[in-house]
Amino acid sequence: MVARPGPGVPLQGDVMTVRRDCGRAARGCRRMRGLAVLAVSAALAACAIEPVTPAVPDMPERFRHAGPWREAAPAMPQTGGATWAVLADDELLRSLTSVAANNQDLAQAQARHRQAVAAANGARATLWPRVDASAAASRSGGGAEAAARRYVAGLDLAWTPDVWGRAGAEADAAQFDVRAQQAAVGGARLLVEAEYARQYLRIRVLDAQTRMLRATEEAYARSLALTRNQYDVGLVARSDVLLAETQLAAVRVQLREQESARAALEHALAVLLGLAPADFRLAPVADVPAPPSVPAGLPSALLERRPDVVQAADDAHAANLRVGVAQRAWFPDFTLQASGGWQSATLGQWLSAPARVWSIGPALAATLFDGGARAAGLERAQAVADEAAARYRQRVLAAMQEVEDALAAIVTLDDVIARQEEVVALAAEAERLMRNQYAAGMVSFLDVAVAQNTTLAARRDLLDRVGARLDATVALIAATGGGWERGL
Incomplete structure (x- = not known):
């Protein structure tokens, strides 16, 4: 019987x-x-304060000198040949292609963009598991103990799931860095193209002034010859001859100054093209191109293409995302780890079952005390975000100012050029009458010299103002992110 x-x-x-x-x-x-x-x-994590994208300053309904405009939302910039097509200069467009290919400032911006792409790829890589391989051989011993050998090989797998979205936010911020650097490349290209166009057009104005001075030199030489003839027959005083010679010498001095100024502009173009100044020459070009007209009611979409505005916006986005990364620094990290390998005293037993070792398991790590380092990091991230937001708003305000300045200059210079053309016509007519009167012996050569100098000054002023109008056009093209033809 079994006992219960x-x-x-x-x-x-x-x-x-x-x-x-x-x-x-x-x-x-x-x-x-x-x-x-x-x-x-x-x-x-849900209670963490999410950063807010900074608001763009309110766009005015109408600029003082053109409009209306609407609120801008930055988009990726576009630059290239179409940017400068409004200037209608084929030689300039061909040169700008070489600028884009060879300019060293632009090459630096492109290198920074590649750095940002590599950094973004590195940030994205933290979302994936990491596998490490190791192998070692050692020999140890001491005292009376016999020397022992040990052979080790293994694989380690570690993965930290992005539970709180910290790594994802950092990867997204790095992607905004890439976008910002891409916009910076567009900005660098627009700046070097604008600088090349500005210097190129100044050379064209100088060439036009040089042609005008050479024509004036020929006219003054004829006046000097006439004055000498009249002096030889006793019709005029020696002072008239000296005055005519002075005028001619002064024009020749101005021609030499033109050559020096043109050489300096050529050197600037060479550097923009990535060439040594000694290796570049620009042949004298045709007449100064007519300044293009600016249509009324430019849309604010033109400002949206400005690379510096796009870059500032993307920098602000990246800074805001990094505030979220800093906020999540208080959350623990979960890591899944696995390792396997072989350990043996002899290579012959390396692959046998007793030599195999493995381990697998999760790990949780959290910082309990850091002396305020995480709080300081969060404060810094918030300050960086505030700075980026202020810089973004300031960049938009500066963009509006630059457009206003360029439009105001264009409106004013169009009126000034029209009036200056009248001045040139009046001065030329007065000079013609004065030469006729001098030939008839009715006035002295001093009167002729005054009329000639007045005409020369009027013509130079006209060309200077045409150059200023072209300069303002280049400034407006740059201020609107690359012209207005594609934005209408």
Whole structure:
């Protein structure tokens, strides 16, 4: 007869049942605790203050000198040949292609863009698992112990899931850095193109002034010859001859000054083209191109293409995302780790089962005390974001100012040029009458010299103002992010 256990003592089968039930309960409790931790952490993450994208300053309904405009939302810039097509100069457009290909400032901007792309790829790589391989061989011993060999090889796998979105936010911020550097490339290209166009057009104005001075030199030489003839027959005084010679010498001095100024502009063009100044020459070009007209009611979409505005906006986005990264620094990191390999005293036993080792398991790491380092990091990230937001708003305001300045200059210079053309016509007519009167002996050569100098000054002023009008056109093209033809 089999003796039964006393009251309160379970059977063996009952013991196994109780243990199984308790194990299930314990595992259930652990799962509940894990879920609770995740829920609390997720709630903390949800309560984190998300950064706010800075608002663009209000666009005016109408610029003082052109409009209306609407509020701008920056888009990616476009630059190239179409940017400068409004200037209607084929030689300039061909040269700008070489500028884009060879300018060293632009090459630096392109290199910075590649750096940003590499950094973004590195930030994105943190979202993936990491696998490391290792191998080692060692020999150890000491005292009376025999020397021992040890051969080790293994693989380690580690993955930190982006539970709180910290790595993802940093990767997104790095992508905005890429966009900002891409806009910076467009900005660098627009700047060097604008500078080349400005210097090129100044050379064209100088060439036109040189042609005018050479024509004036010929006219003054004829006046000097006439004055000498009249002096030889006793019709005029020696002072008239000296005055005519002085005028001619002064024009020749101005011609030499023109050559020096043109050489300096050529040197500037050479550097923009990535060439040594000694290796570049620009042949004298045709007449100064007529300044293009600016249509009324330029749309604000033109400002949206400005590379510096786009860059400032993307910098602000990246800074805001990094505030979120700094806020999540208080959350723990979960890491899943696995490793496997072989350890043996001899290479022959390396692949045998007793030599194999492995481990697998999760890890949780959290910083409990850092002396305020994370708080300081958050404060810094917020300050950087505030700076980027202010810089973005300031860039938009500066863009509006530059457009206003260029439009005001164009409106004023169009009127000034029209009036100056009248001045030139009047001065030329007065000079013609004065020469006729001098030939008839009615006036002295001093009167002729005054009339000639007045005409020369009027013509030079006209060309200077045409150059200023072209300069303002280049400034407006740059200020609107690359012209207006494609924006209408």
